[in-house]
Amino acid sequence: MTEISSPLLRLEGISLSFKGVKAISDISFDVARGRITALIGPNGAGKSSLLNVINGVYRPQAGRIVFDGEVRQRMNPHRAAVRGIARTFQNIALFKGMSVLDNVLTGRNLKRRSSWLEQALRIGRAPAEDDAQRRRAEEVIAFLHLQPWRHTLVSKLPYGLQKRVELARALAAEPKLLLLDEPMAGMNAEEKREMSRFIADVNREFDTTVVLIEHDIGVVMNLSDHVVVLDYGRKIGDGPPDEVRRNPEVIAAYLGTRH
Amino acid sequence: MFYTEAGQFSSHYRTDRRLFRLRQDRYSLYALLLFAFAVVPFIGSDYWLNAILTPFLVLSLAGLGLNLLTGYAGQLSLGSAAFMAVGAFATYNLELRVPGLPLLGSIVLGGVFAAAASVLFGLPSLRIKGFYLLVSTLAAQFFVQWLFTKVGWFSNDNASGVITAPPLVIAGHDLSNPAGRYLLTLGFVVALTLLARNVVKSELGRNWMAVRDMDTAAAVIGIPLARTKLLAFALSGFILGVAGALWAFTYLGTVEPHGFDLSRSFQVLFIIIIGGLGSIAGNFLGAAFIVLLPIALSLASGFMPAGVIDAGQLENLQKIVFGLLIIGFLIKEPEGLARLWQQLRERARVWPLRY
Secondary structure (H helix, E strand, O other), X not given: OOOOOOOOEEEEEEEEEEOOEEEEEEEEEEEOOOOEEEEEOOOOOOHHHHHHHHOOOOOOOEEEEEEOOEEEOOOOHHHHHHHOEEEEOOOOOOOOOOEHHHHHHHOOHHHOOOOHHHHHXXXXXXXXXXXXXXXXXXXXXXXXXXXXXXXXXXXXXXXXXHHHHHHHHHHHOOOOXXXXXXXXXXXXXXXXXXXXXXXXXXXXXXXXXEEEEOOOHHHHHHHOOEEEEEEOOEEEEEEOHXXXXXXXXXXXXXXXXXX | OOOOOOOOOOXXXXXXXXXXXXXXXXXXXXXXXXXXXXXXXXXXXXXXXXXXXXXXXXXXXXXXXXXXXXXXXXOOOOOHHHHHHHHHHHHHHHHHHOOOOOHHHHHHHHHHHHHHHHHHHHHHHHOOOOXXXXXXXXXXXXXXXHHHHHOHHHHOOOOOOOXXXXXXXXXXXXXXXXXXXXXXXXXXXXXXXXXXXXXXXXXXXXHHHHHHHOHXXXXXXXXXXXXXXXXXXXXXXXXXXXXXXXXXXXXXXXEOHHHXXXXXXXXXXXXXXXXXXXXXXXXXXXHHHHHHHHHHHHHHHHOOOOOOOOHHHHHHHHHHHHHHHHXXXXXXXXXXXXXXXXXXXXXXXXXXXXX
C-alpha cells in the first residue's frame, strides 16, 4: 500500500537522447495525486518526449520512474496501460475507420474477461459483459456530450470533436493518470473553453490525475494546480502557476519580457 | 419510403448488437437463405450449380478469409492460395489416413492445419508491415506449392500429382451430385460468414481495426499487438483452408498443387479489392464480379459476327476488356462494390426525397 500523500508519479533524473542528440537531460519532478499538472515550454523543449517516456513509447537512457509505488527503469506501452496510464496524442490518433462508440469501446479492451471465442459465438460470459462494457462506454460518451455522434465514423467528425473523442477513448480505460498532449491545439476560444471544462470535470468527478501539455498560457494558469517548465530538455521551473509566472528564467525563456 | 428505419428502435443493448438490426435486412436475408437452400438446388441446371454457383461460393469464402486479415486487421498477404492448398491437402490426407473420421471433421481439421500454417507464416508480421509483409507471405506461396509437388507423401505418391477426391458422403448421404456439392458448399459458406460477421463486430474485430488504423495508438491503449495479429492470421487461415478443401472436393473433384498457384492468390486479392476491403458483403459482390464477368464477356463475344475477329484473339480480347473494366471501376469507386451497395441503401432510405 502506498500512502495517500505520496505522489502518483515521480520522475527521477530522466535523460533521453536520440543518437547523441539530447532531448531531455536529468529531469525530476513529482505529480501529485488528483491534481492537474501542466508541462509547458517552447517547441522542441522535450515535452512530448517526456510524455512518451512516462507511458513507455520511448526508453530513457538514465533515470527512473516511480508510478503508484512501483519503481521502473522504463515503461512499456502495454504495461503502462495495464497500470492505469492513458493518453491522447498531439496529432489525433483515433481509429479512423471506426465509429465513435467503437473507438470508445476499444479504450475498454483491458477490462474484458471473456475470451474471443465466447464473444464470437456470443456464449458464456460474453453477452452480459458486452452489455456492461456498452453501459460504461455510454457513460463516458454522455459525460463528454458525444451522444449525437455515437454511430458516426470519426473521420467524418470536425477536428474539435475528434479531439474530444480521443479524450473519451482515454477516459474509457478508467485511468489513474491521464496524459494529454496538446488537447486544445488548433481550437478556437470557445472550443478551448469547452475542453478546459471537460478536463476540469474529469479531474473533479473521477479524481483522475492529469498531466497536460498546453501552449495557451491563459488556459494553463486557469486549469492547472502545478506547472513544470521545460526549455531545451532542461527543467527551468516547477511550482504553482503564480510562482512559475514570476520566475525570471521562465519569463526569459518562454513567457517573454515586456520591453 | 420502402426502406425506412422509422419506428425501429433498440430498447436493449442486446437488440442493438444484432447482426442485422433492421427488420427489412433480416427478412431479406431469411428470404435469400431460403431461396438458396430450398429453391436453387431444384431449379438450377447442372451447369449453373457446378460451374458457376459452387466456384462463386468457394471464392467468396476465400475472399472472406483474406478480408479478415487484410481488410480488417490491415495485414497484406499474397499467400491465400497456399493456405487453401494446406486445407485441401490436409483434408485429403485426413480422409486417406484417419479411418472413421467423417468428411465434415476432415474439412474442419483441414482448416485447423491451414490456420497453423498461416500463423507460422504470419510471424514476420510482428516485425514488418505493408509491402515487406506482402513479400514475406509470397514465401508461403512458393514454399507450400514446392512442398506438395516435391514430397510424394502428401499426394499419396501419386505419379501425376493429381489426385481424385474421394466421394462426398455425409451421414450416409451421397452428395456427389451437383446439387449436393452446392448444398455442402453453401452450408459451410453461410456458417463461416455468420461467424466472421460476429467476430468483426466483437472486441477482436475492433482490435483488428485498431491495429489496422493506427498500431501505435492500439498498443498505447493496451491492445496486445502480437496476439491480435496472429489471431487474424489464424482465423483467416482457417477460413482459407476450408475454402481450399471445398475448392478441391466440391468444385474441382481433384486435389493438385497447380490449382493453388500464385494467380489464385491474386484472384482472391482482386475479389476483396473489387468487393471492398473491410466488408463482409463485399466478398460476395467481388466474387460474383470475378466469376460472372468473364462468362458474360464470352457470351457477349458469341454475338459478334463470325470472322470479324480471329477466334484465337477473342480470348485475349476478353482478358483486355476484363482488365479495363476492373481499372475503370476502381477509378470510379476505389472503395469497392460494397460501398456502391451501401450508397444504394442510403438512397433507398430517403427515397423519393433526395436527402
